Amino acid sequence: MSETTARRGRPATVDRDRVAATALRLFTDEGFGNVTMDDVAxxxxxxxxxxFRLFPSKAAMVWGGSGEARETITGALDAAGDVGLPEALDVVRDAFVASSTFPPEALEVTRQRLCLIAADEELLSWGTSSIGTSAVLVAEFLGRAEGAEQPSLRARSLAGACAAANFAALVWWAQYAPGRDPARVVDEALTHLLDGARTWAAQA
Structure with a gap:
């Protein structure tokens, strides 16, 4: 095979995870705002x-995995089917815990991502829509558990609180307790939060 033919063959596969890991190291060492897409390339x-085919922006490299987390939450809520409100609260907690369960080899990369996000307003702002999407999914699920045609103010408020608490717990884990299991940290945070919602669930 000639050199020309080889160059025209199937393009080499680029490892998306390797690219993201390299970018994270650069962002951590040099500062997110000081690294360009050209530097990463x-x-x-x-x-x-x-x-740019792999990642439309620098922020997308850092927020990698958020789509998988949403899919995990969606799958857990859908699998629960029609449940009453008290049980729905447990389903919501378990869904967020499942979305925060990472394989051992992904823990350090996840920790780096969260530390970068927490330290940079641009990154935090970029991912707000992802957190908001999770809150909408949970609100709709709680609304169905209430038997309402649309989520109530209580359902919306609680869903937003759960999504925010999940993110806050993960950032706390990344910054202050990397030796702990992030899923257990999220479980603990949401258990405390949802304990306060049990009275509402019992009265609904």
Whole structure:
């Protein structure tokens, strides 16, 4: 096979996770705002166009995995089916715990991502929509558990509190307790939060 033919063959596969890990190291060492997409492309040995096909922005590299978390939450809520309100609160807690369960090899990368997000307003703002989407999913689920056509103010408020508490617990884990299991940290945080909602559930 000639050199020309080899160059025209199937393009080499780029490992998306490896690119993200390299970018995270750069962001951590140099500062998120000081690193450009060109810097990341050069460090990874890929072309600029290839990098943008993988990640539309620097923030997308850091927030990687948020889509998988939403899918996990959606799957857990859908699998629960029609449940009453008290049981629905447990389902919500378990859904967030499941979304915060990471394989051992992903723990350090996840911790780095969360520390970067917590330290940078641009990154935090970029991911607000992801947190909001989770809150909407939970609110709709709690609304169904209430037997209402649309989520009540209580359901919306509690869903937003759960999504925020989940994120806050993960950031706390990343910054102050990386030796602990993040899923257990989230479980503890949401258990405390939802204990206060039991009275509402009993009265609904």
């Amino acid at each position: 050069q460090a990874c040995g890929v072309g600029r166009r290839t990098l």
